[in-house]
Amino acid sequence: MGANQADKRLDIHNSEVPVVCRACEARHRGICGALTPEQLSHLSRHTTRHRLSRDVEVTVAGEDVHHYSNVLSGVVKLTRLMADGRQQIVGLQFAPDFVGRPFRPTGEVTAEAATNVSLCSFPRVVMDDMIARSPDLERRLYQQALDELDEAREWILTLGRKTAAEKVASFLLMIAENIEPEAAESNGSICFELPLKRADIADFLGLTIETVSRQITKLRKARVIVVENNRSVTVPDIERLRARCEAE
């Protein structure tokens, strides 16, 4: 709608993609793919990259959010906390997901690094403005929201109706599919690092640490998975893992 000639005059190299964005995954599969080179360079002028180590918060429930972010690497967990300390992970964001909640300055969820994470952050006001101007950008965000909604509903089914064994198998499958998207399609073997520790897996699946541990042990003994150092997991045959997500 509105003309943004001003932007063009500000940047002589307006048709070039900013250096920091060139190799960025968010430009391909993430929301930045919806931006023109001009918009990208405008945004990149307000952009900061940083690394967070595990358990550092990105945004906190109840506090005003001043920045949105793209996940460049690592995993961000979205958690909700009850007054008495019970905790539940309500979502996981992998690269190149967008972290933020447009149209609402504050929310009930806390976003927190589950692993070491690197982020590309930008001020909320700049992004909100850009969203209002760019229907393409808004469409990308809408699509990501719909995908997250599908996922959330998948987990509602898992939490409501699956057994502990099925929950853990479903979790491992989900992680495998997110970390090795292509490998997960083919029916071969996959090997990956678990981004979450047992306590996080428990918070994700609505179980206790002990139950998660027991179920992992069970999968290990059944040779569905091989575990080294508690974190690196090998799935020799994905189909066998997939079978564990539904029944005996």
Added chain:
Amino acid sequence: MGANQADKRLDIHNSEVPVVCRACEARHRGICGALTPEQLSHLSRHTTRHRLSRDVEVTVAGEDVHHYSNVLSGVVKLTRLMADGRQQIVGLQFAPDFVGRPFRPTGEVTAEAATNVSLCSFPRVVMDDMIARSPDLERRLYQQALDELDEAREWILTLGRKTAAEKVASFLLMIAENIEPEAAESNGSICFELPLKRADIADFLGLTIETVSRQITKLRKARVIVVENNRSVTVPDIERLRARCEAE
């Protein structure tokens, strides 16, 4: 962007709101509020209204969706089904919610009338086209998707971490807030008809019918609620119900 002069020529009364839309809630709080009178009358030419009785499906998991709908009255439940018959309700839609999943011709969820329902339906292709042309419409849809995502995450917390007693209390509170939005704010008493039967409540909360029944009995004996005819519920003091959503 695109010119839609064609629309204008087709309709002499293009600046008037279609008769069927005049008293419609979807024009105020729903997605139709984002449409111009011209767009409304264009859409209304492809629109059909119908009533569904309980348990009739709106759209079925795995089948192509040809229509989107607005809920005009009643409640639509979104369910997911596992191969062995286990079922989970993953969302509830009240008037004037939009039912549909843009950008994906088919999905995993089935939408089904939980009560008698009246719908306003329109062909997917017409609506998709309109979404592509109207950023305002897309914004409304995006906002609804974000709201649904917030709700879904609220239920993930409930399913993962609350006890059966807390789940049932949370469910009753959610229904009360949806049916009497204004009354729920003030700390008075509320009276409403339960739109779901016990089996549905169980499918929503990841419990069995028997457990739901026992918890409702418990709330009744504690005078937190008064139940008549199994369906009409009175909450004398909302704060006392709210207190049951979190602890003892």
Added chain:
DNA sequence: CGGATACTTGAAGCATGTCAAAACCTGTGG
């Protein structure tokens, strides 16, 4: 090597599920 954090394993308890039967509500036809 030591100390902290993360993970595993075992035994006992309890919330919720399962199975079975009874009570209740609602509409229909005699």
Added chain:
DNA sequence: CCACAGGTTTTGACATGCTTCAAGTATCCG
């Protein structure tokens, strides 16, 4: 108005899967 059939809800007795509590073992990192 009553009898009856179908679906729905409640209640009870028992089984079980997950949690809780408590140790013990690995792994990481100074």
